Amino acid sequence: MSNGALLRCCGLSAAVEEKQILHEIDFEVPQGEVHVLMGPNGAGKSTLGHVLMGDPVYDITAGSIEFDGADITELTPDKRSLAGMFLSFQAPVEIPGVPLRSFLRAMVEGRGEKMKNKEFRKQTKALAETLDMDPAYLDRELGVGFSGGEKKKVEMLQLLMLKPKLAILDETDSGLDVDALSVVSRGMELYREQCDGTLLIITHNTRILEHLNVDRVHVMVAGRMVAYGTASLIEEIDAQGFERYEAAVAID
Amino acid sequence: MAEKKRTQVDDIDRSMYDFRYDDADAEKLDAGLTPDIVREISERKGEPEWMLEHRLKSLEVYNSIDMSDWGPSIDGLDMDNIVTYVKPPTEQKSDWESVPDNIKDTFDRLGIPQAERSYLAGVGAQYDSELVYHSMQESAAKMGIVYSGIEEALHGEYAELIRSKFMTLIPPTDHKFAALHGAVWSGGSFVYVPRGVRLDYPLQSYFRLNAKGAGQFEHTLIIVEDDADLHFIEGCSAPKYNVANLHAGAVELFVGKRAHLRYSTIENWSKNMYNLNTKRCRCEEEGEIEWISGSFGSHVGYLYPMSILAGRKARASFTGITFAGRGQNLDTGCKVVLAAPGTSASVETKGISKDGGIQTFRSSVVATPAANGSRCTVSCQSLMLDDRSRSDTIPAMDIRCKNVDIGHEATIGRIGDDKVFYLMSRGVSEEEAKAMIVNGFAEPISKELPLEYAVEMNNLIKLEMEGAIG
Numbered sequence: 001m002s003n004g005a006l007l008r009c010c011g012l013s014a015a016v017e018e019k020q021i022l023h024e025i026d027f028e029v030p031q032g033e034v035h036v037l038m039g040p041n042g043a044g045k046s047t048l049g050h051v052l053m054g055d056p057v058y059d060i061t062a063g064s065i066e067f068d069g070a071d072i073t074e075l076t077p078d079k080r081s082l083a084g085m086f087l088s089f090q091a092p093v094e095i096p097g098v099p100l101r102s103f104l105r106a107m108v109e110g111r112g113e114k115m116k117n118k119e120f121r122k123q124t125k126a127l128a129e130t131l132d133m134d135p136a137y138l139d140r141e142l143g144v145g146f147s148g149g150e151k152k153k154v155e156m157l158q159l160l161m162l163k164p165k166l167a168i169l170d171e172t173d174s175g176l177d178v179d180a181l182s183v184v185s186r187g188m189e190l191y192r193e194q195c196d197g198t199l200l201i202i203t204h205n206t207r208i209l210e211h212l213n214v215d216r217v218h219v220m221v222a223g224r225m226v227a228y229g230t231a232s233l234i235e236e237i238d239a240q241g242f243e244r245y246e247a248a249v250a251i252d
Numbered sequence: 253m254a255e256k257k258r259t260q261v262d263d264i265d266r267s268m269y270d271f272r273y274d275d276a277d278a279e280k281l282d283a284g285l286t287p288d289i290v291r292e293i294s295e296r297k298g299e300p301e302w303m304l305e306h307r308l309k310s311l312e313v314y315n316s317i318d319m320s321d322w323g324p325s326i327d328g329l330d331m332d333n334i335v336t337y338v339k340p341p342t343e344q345k346s347d348w349e350s351v352p353d354n355i356k357d358t359f360d361r362l363g364i365p366q367a368e369r370s371y372l373a374g375v376g377a378q379y380d381s382e383l384v385y386h387s388m389q390e391s392a393a394k395m396g397i398v399y400s401g402i403e404e405a406l407h408g409e410y411a412e413l414i415r416s417k418f419m420t421l422i423p424p425t426d427h428k429f430a431a432l433h434g435a436v437w438s439g440g441s442f443v444y445v446p447r448g449v450r451l452d453y454p455l456q457s458y459f460r461l462n463a464k465g466a467g468q469f470e471h472t473l474i475i476v477e478d479d480a481d482l483h484f485i486e487g488c489s490a491p492k493y494n495v496a497n498l499h500a501g502a503v504e505l506f507v508g509k510r511a512h513l514r515y516s517t518i519e520n521w522s523k524n525m526y527n528l529n530t531k532r533c534r535c536e537e538e539g540e541i542e543w544i545s546g547s548f549g550s551h552v553g554y555l556y557p558m559s560i561l562a563g564r565k566a567r568a569s570f571t572g573i574t575f576a577g578r579g580q581n582l583d584t585g586c587k588v589v590l591a592a593p594g595t596s597a598s599v600e601t602k603g604i605s606k607d608g609g610i611q612t613f614r615s616s617v618v619a620t621p622a623a624n625g626s627r628c629t630v631s632c633q634s635l636m637l638d639d640r641s642r643s644d645t646i647p648a649m650d651i652r653c654k655n656v657d658i659g660h661e662a663t664i665g666r667i668g669d670d671k672v673f674y675l676m677s678r679g680v681s682e683e684e685a686k687a688m689i690v691n692g693f694a695e696p697i698s699k700e701l702p703l704e705y706a707v708e709m710n711n712l713i714k715l716e717m718e719g720a721i722g
Contacts, residue, residue: 053677057669081679093674097692103675106688110679141692158678 006031006166006198007052011063014051021047023223024063029166029200034192034212036234037202039220040242045202046090048220049170052200053087054080068165082111084165088155088184090172094143100154101138104161111162127157131186149179156187163195171203181208188212206234221249269520269549271361272491273354275463277341278380283465284332287311290435293337297403297438302415310424310434317428324552324581324610329496329526336436338380338463344401346387355379362489364458372485373453374399378470380463381438392451398444399455402471405442414442414473421504421532421560429500429528433469437502440470443484447508450481454516459501461490461521467498474515478508478536485516489549492522496551499525505533507541509563514542516701521549523579528554537563537592544700545572547584556614558587561595561626568597573697576609576641585614585632585646590623590656597627602697603634604690605641612644619649619656627657634664635693637686 005028012025021044029035039045051058052065054077064073072080095103104124108115115123128135133153143151159167171184185208191197192212201209214231219242226245227233281289290311294304319326342352348365349356359365359377368375374388376399383401392399398410405414424434441457461468476482490497499521507513513533521527527550533541543557559568570586588597597617605611613632634643645662667689675685691698 050673053673055673057673076682077673077676078679078681078685081677087677089674089677093668093671095671095675095689095692097695098688103678103688106680106684107678110681110684162678 004028004030005066006068007200008066009052009063010066012051012060012065013062014047014058015061016047016058020061021058021223022051025225027218027225027228029198031165032196032198033215034199035201036209036214036217037200037220038204038217038234038237038242040246043220044223045220046170046172047223049087049168049200049202052168053077053085078110081162081164086159086162086164086167088159088167088169088171090170092143092151092155094141094146096141096144098142099139100142103142104138104158107158108161124157124161127160128153130160130190131156131183133157148177149183152180152183152187156183156190159187159191160194163191164197166198166200167191168200169202171201171205171208181205184208185211206238209234219245221245224249268361269489270491270522271358272462273358275338275380278463279339279341280335280463280466281337283335285311285314285336285432285435289336293436293438296339299403299406300411300415303406306419306424307435310431313424314428314431314435317425317431319428323554323583323614324612326526326528326552328551329498331432333465333495334498335463335466336469337438338466339382340379340384340462342384344383344404345385348385351384355384358460358462359385359458362458362460362487364456367456371453372456373451374455376401376441376455376457378439378457378459378468380461380466380468383439383441386441388455389453392453395449395451396446397449397451398442400442402440402442402473403438410442410444413444413475417473417475417504417506418471419502419504421506421534422502422530426530430502430530433471433500433502433530436467437469437471439468440472440501441474443474443476443482445474445476445480445482445511447477448479449477451483454483454485456485456487459486459488459499461488461497461499461525464493465495465497467500469499470501472501472503474504474513475506476508476511476513479510480508481512483514483516487518487520489520490522490525493524495524497522497525498528499550500528501530503529503531503557505531505541507533507535507539507566509537509539511536512540512542514544515557516544518546518701519549519553519555523549523551525550526552531555531557532560533558533568534560534562535566535568538565538567539563540567541569543568543570543572543586544697545570545584546697546701547572547574547582550582551580553580553582553584555582555584556587556616558589559597560589560591561597562591564592565594565596566592567595570597570599570601571697571700572601573603573694574601574611574613575604576606576611578607578609581610581612583612583614585612585616587616588618588628590617590619590626590628590653592622593624593626595623595626597629599628599630599632600696601632602694603632603643604637604693605634605643606637608640610642610644612646613662614646614648616648616650617658619651619653619658621652623653624655626653629659630661632662633693634662635690636664636666637690
């Protein structure tokens with residue numbers, strides 16, 4: 001892109017039921033980079049992820065979101081998805097009665113891609129195997145009775161199928177087990193390898209970042225962006241926590 | 253900021269059923285209910301004397317009992333204005349070409365002749381008060397199966413058998429509309445499956461009510477003898493009028509020892525219909541009845557198919573779905589009577605309400621003192637698509653036997669915004685996301701329907717993503 005940024009937020013503020021959660025967020029993610037969003041519990045990191053994706057629970061009260069050169073502030077989530085944005089959910093939903101494969105098919109067809117059933121089955125099966133996922137899961141109801149690790153596999157499977165321009169991975173739940181962690185790491189690696197994807201990773205867990213070259217770290221406290229820096233910031237936060245940022249916001 | 257835009261799952265598209273023909277050619281009796289009208293119906297049919305007596309007695313019962321005082325209001329139904337008998341301008345035919353054009357066109361548009369050619373062993377088609385078509389494949393006839401209009405059967409080989417069964421499961425004294433049915437019933441099918449005979453393809457009767465302000469009162473009587481097997485499908489629809497129409501049919505099913513009957517219904521009456529239908533089945537030893545029931549139409553519906561498990565180890569299952577949209581109050585469910593040792597029944601239903609529709613699941617499970625070792629499970633789930641709609645669950649259990657196992661579970665929920673958001677975040681439109689969730693909810697029921705009906709049901713719930721399922 002000419003001006004470099006795939007995603008840009010300008011003065012983005014958002015509220016849920018009159019309660020202001022995000023305050024004038026400014027930040028951008030250039031094409032092809034890996035960014036990490038960190039911050040203490042309740043800082044609004046997941047909210048930001050959901051607002052970027054267009055979750056109707058939140059009202060955008062000021063500011064704008066630009067994606068791939070267009071203003072998407074008013075777009076519904078499906079339009080944002082079609083424009084190339086992807087959000088991996090911290091806690092993916094369960095949809096009884098809808099087989100995973102049917103859902104994936106609807107997802108692909110929603111993009112106007114015509115694919116023969118046989119080819120589609122082959123592709124989904126191959127992707128499942130890449131992620132060490134039992135292909136039998138493709139015939140099960142979406143999310144129903146899946147373990148945390150299996151749910152993450154389904155998220156990564158979708159990421160690799162859709163090959164979005166930007167993947168926002170919401171991994172704020174520090175309760176991820178080792179299995180789920182490795183699934184997410186593997187998914188991110190493949191995504192980077194296969195389509196030189198752009199990543200915004202929301203996490204507490206620095207282990208997830210071990211095999212990635214992080215370009216930039218953003219720190220969020222109490223709904224505001226309070227700092228940014230290079231990958232070295234991760235180690236610093238690991239060692240010292242968020243106290244000094246929280247103190248700065250309190251004085252402010 | 254801009255208002256959040258929320259679209260809805262579309263209401264059921266009934267346009268394919270909503271067409272009508274002028275009924276000027278039809279012979280109608282006066283509206284209302286008098287002994288003279290009942291006599292005239294009987295006379296026109298040239299039926300046996302006992303049937304006229306049955307009708308007149310039923311009329312007396314009708315006049316002597318009150319309307320039920322529970323369930324949705326039927327105040328909009330004025331019996332003095334309902335035309336109880338409308339004869340289409342034709343006799344019953346056994347080939348579609350002989351059926352008058354308007355009527356043939358109606359059934360063409362409903363896909364009946366096509367279905368008959370592709371997967372049915374026989375078809376009966378009723379238009380207003382009379383059957384206009386009845387036919388069965390020769391191979392089925394050779395097996396000794398009888399599938400005909402019940403009125404003609406009253407004069408045939410099985411006349412005495414019919415007399416011994418007719419309105420014994422549903423006596424006219426049972427409730428007001430059973431009495432009404434006894435007085436003015438007209439049309440309907442008779443099926444007899446001899447001992448040990450198993451029919452691989454279903455029989456189907458389709459009931460179409462075309463006349464404005466009329467009632468339809470068909471009587472279906474099915475006898476499946478010991479060790480025999482039958483699948484029977486019933487469909488119904490009507491064009492919409494701005495006055496009330498009434499459907500008070502009766503279905504009586506007799507399942508012999510070790511016999512099996514599957515009875516599937518997709519009901520699509522228009523939204524001016526009062527559907528006050530009664531269905532009952534009696535199962536003998538190790539006999540099995542399977543009810544599949546989809547209720548999508550009607551303004552007001554009362555429908556509770558009943559299974560009487562009279563023989564040791566008899567079984568019943570009831571699988572039902574009800575979709576109540578704007579202006580609909582559908583009170584549906586089932587009744588089970590465990591009346592012999594070792595019987596078992598399972599009930600699984602789904603209810604959907606939207607746009608102010610009211611959907612109520614009502615069930616009654618009775619275990620008699622003879623039901624030693626019997627069991628019954630009831631599971632009902634309801635989904636409300638918005639805040640204006642309503643779902644209720646009213647289960648009743650009457651257990652008079654110590655050694656029985658009766659279970660009930662019910663859940664009522666709303667369509668989750670988090671689920672809609674999740675699907676939309678994958679590029680699926682809001683309508684499609686909701687349709688997907690609703691169809692997923694309905695899936696345990698739709699998979700039980702005959703294929704063509706499952707497709708129809710999915711279309712009814714406006715699932716525009718064919719090929720995505722399965």
